[in-house]
Amino acid sequence: MSAVLEVLNLKKAFSGLTVTDDVSLSMTPGDRVALIGPNGAGKTTFVNLVTGNLRPDSGEVRLNGEAVTKIDAIGRVRRGLVRSFQVTRLFQEMTPAEHIALAILQRDGRAGKMFGNFLSMPDVMDEASALLAKLGLHDLMHRKVSEIAYGQQRLLEIAMALALKPKVLLLDEPAAGVPQSDTGRIEQALADLPSDLAVLMIEHDMDLVFRFAKRVIVLAAGTIIFDGSPADVTKDAAVREAYLGSYANASHAV
Amino acid sequence: MNNEPSATNTRQTRTIGRDLIGIGAIIIVAVVGYLLFPDNLALLTRIIAIALLVLSLDLVTGYCGIATLGHAALFGSGAYAAGIAAAHYGITSPLLMTLAGILGGALAGLICGVIILRAHGLPQLVLSISLIYLFHEFANKASSWTGGSDGLSGISPDPLFGRFEFDLWGQTAYVFGVVLLLAVFVLLRFLVRSPFGMLCRGIKEDPLRIMAMGASPKIALIKMYVISGAVAGVGGALNAISTQVVGLDSLSFTQSAEALVMLVLGGTGSLFGALMGTVVFMLFEDYVSAANPFHWLTMVGVLLIAVVLFAPKGLYGTAAGFIASRLEKHI
Numbered sequence: 116m117s118a119v120l121e122v123l124n125l126k127k128a129f130s131g132l133t134v135t136d137d138v139s140l141s142m143t144p145g146d147r148v149a150l151i152g153p154n155g156a157g158k159t160t161f162v163n164l165v166t167g168n169l170r171p172d173s174g175e176v177r178l179n180g181e182a183v184t185k186i187d188a189i190g191r192v193r194r195g196l197v198r199s200f201q202v203t204r205l206f207q208e209m210t211p212a213e214h215i216a217l218a219i220l221q222r223d224g225r226a227g228k229m230f231g232n233f234l235s236m237p238d239v240m241d242e243a244s245a246l247l248a249k250l251g252l253h254d255l256m257h258r259k260v261s262e263i264a265y266g267q268q269r270l271l272e273i274a275m276a277l278a279l280k281p282k283v284l285l286l287d288e289p290a291a292g293v294p295q296s297d298t299g300r301i302e303q304a305l306a307d308l309p310s311d312l313a314v315l316m317i318e319h320d321m322d323l324v325f326r327f328a329k330r331v332i333v334l335a336a337g338t339i340i341f342d343g344s345p346a347d348v349t350k351d352a353a354v355r356e357a358y359l360g361s362y363a364n365a366s367h368a369v
Numbered sequence: 370m371n372n373e374p375s376a377t378n379t380r381q382t383r384t385i386g387r388d389l390i391g392i393g394a395i396i397i398v399a400v401v402g403y404l405l406f407p408d409n410l411a412l413l414t415r416i417i418a419i420a421l422l423v424l425s426l427d428l429v430t431g432y433c434g435i436a437t438l439g440h441a442a443l444f445g446s447g448a449y450a451a452g453i454a455a456a457h458y459g460i461t462s463p464l465l466m467t468l469a470g471i472l473g474g475a476l477a478g479l480i481c482g483v484i485i486l487r488a489h490g491l492p493q494l495v496l497s498i499s500l501i502y503l504f505h506e507f508a509n510k511a512s513s514w515t516g517g518s519d520g521l522s523g524i525s526p527d528p529l530f531g532r533f534e535f536d537l538w539g540q541t542a543y544v545f546g547v548v549l550l551l552a553v554f555v556l557l558r559f560l561v562r563s564p565f566g567m568l569c570r571g572i573k574e575d576p577l578r579i580m581a582m583g584a585s586p587k588i589a590l591i592k593m594y595v596i597s598g599a600v601a602g603v604g605g606a607l608n609a610i611s612t613q614v615v616g617l618d619s620l621s622f623t624q625s626a627e628a629l630v631m632l633v634l635g636g637t638g639s640l641f642g643a644l645m646g647t648v649v650f651m652l653f654e655d656y657v658s659a660a661n662p663f664h665w666l667t668m669v670g671v672l673l674i675a676v677v678l679f680a681p682k683g684l685y686g687t688a689a690g691f692i693a694s695r696l697e698k699h700i
Contacts, residue, residue: 166581188580188581189580189583189584189585192580192581192582192583193583197581197583198581200578200581204575204577204578204581205575205578206570206571206574206575206578207574208570208574209567209570209571209574213567216564216567217564217567217568217571217582218582220564220567221568221582221583221584222583225564226564226565226567226568226584227564227565227568227589227592228563228564228565229559229560229563229564229565229566230559230560230563231563231564232381232384232562232563233564233567234380234381235381257380275582279582279583
């Protein structure tokens with residue numbers, strides 16, 4: 116199958132400090148990849164380079180074979196590269212129904228319409244209700260986001276990303292900050308992601324990584340030190356060194 | 370799942386109900402105003418013109434979160450466009466003058482929007498202040514067009530539909546103003562709950578999140594600025610038609626700041642708040658300046674401090690919140 120996302124020799128330095136050092140990876144539809152690495156490994160920078168929020172010093176990003184390195188973040192979203200955020204970024208004064216409707220309307224190029232209300236657009240309402248029902252948020256669809264629980268807000272983040280019908284989805288710690296009791300629902304939502312969608316998940320919680328990912332990429336000091344199956348990652352000497360090294364440093368600092 | 374259509378319908382019925390209440394309230398207030406102040410229709414017409422300015426400001430400040438102290442640039446441009454059309458080009462039909470005001474305001478909105486939206490926060494505020502001074506100075510210097518500091522005179526609008534004269538009694542101007550306000554109010558109610566209105570509310574809360582959805586906040590905000598300019602332009606044209614003169618004060622920093630004060634007084638982010646703030650501020654100002662010509666500004670200041678401290682959501686926002694919480698208790 117042809118690659119939906121390709122990253123080729125990506126490099127980025129901040130005032131001389133190399134944060135992303137010659138990183139390449141390729142993903143095909145249906146991929147479930149987890150990106151892990153110790154703190155300061157450059158995961159966030161890498162994600163920002165892929166989404167277009169940062170410009171690389173060199174290297175290339177391709178979506179569906181098209182080079183998008185010079186295309187800004189908005190243009191990449193429109194080409195099917197969608198991300199969720201580590202800390203939920205939702206519109207507190209708006210309802211889940213409004214969030215999803217806005218995403219659907221934006222996807223279809225109708226978000227600039229100055230007449231009509233999405234409540235009276237049956238196609239939008241049907242799609243939004245179905246999506247929210249799938250994630251168990253249906254009963255809350257007309258509540259303000261500020262009134263719903265954090266775990267549900269995380270689900271809404273995923274729903275919003277899905278409403279954009281992405282080809283590649285970047286999930287930045289989808290379960291961060293969610294109480295243990297609610298992680299089950301999030302894992303279920305992750306398991307139910309469309310099978311033709313390529314998913315790259317950044318995650319610290321190794322249990323979640325092992326349950327979700329079919330492939331694990333380990334980033335340390337800006338380079339990929341491991342790219343393989345979850346079963347092999349714990350046995351890999353370089354990975355252990357990277358993690359133990361960082362733990363050793365951390366305990367030393369304390 | 371099964372209660373969903375009814376819940377959605379209830380929400381729609383509720384918004385339509387609020388529209389009808391709003392239209393009814395505007396008509397009732399307009400009639401009461403007419404009955405209470407039959408000799409002071411000029412003041413009431415001016416309140417309507419300024420209400421259009423404050424509504425226009427609410428679109429960019431209340432709905433989109435743009436900080437501006439230069440919004441009278443849009444209002445004044447509309448007033449001058451209508452006035453210049455009449456005084457220099459002989460376009461004296463009130464409807465065409467209003468159209469000129471809309472175009473003038475929209476153009477000024479485009480110019481201001483493109484410039485103001487280059488910055489955020491305090492720099493944005495400073496840009497808006499610079500713009501209103503530039504507009505003011507431009508109107509002052511271009512005196513062959515605008516009459517400069519003497520004001521633009523020689524505006525004599527035709528009778529409306531060939532029958533209703535814009536005379537000293539000001540009845541025609543008042544009714545014309547009320548109809549314009551109702552038309553604008555209805556159109557804006559559509560606008561703020563349209564997909565575009567929802568997009569703008571999203572931009573106000575988190576523009577980066579909107580970008581992550583693939584939408585461009587900047588293009589949406591410039592569109593809103595142009596619409597806002599058209600609305601302010603209606604107000605400016607109404608002022609030019611009803612007073613038959615356009616002065617530099619319509620394009621002033623003071624007018625911009627007062628509009629912002631009225632909006633905060635009534636409550637930002639709500640069309641009702643904008644209307645209420647304008648009416649309360651201007652009637653209060655008129656009343657206390659007549660009652661105590663020496664200390665009226667002090668009283669206006671005290672009123673504003675009281676509202677900001679005790680009703681931070683504005684008069685309408687606080688009243689609406691109070692009523693909503695009472696209703697919830699009863700249910």
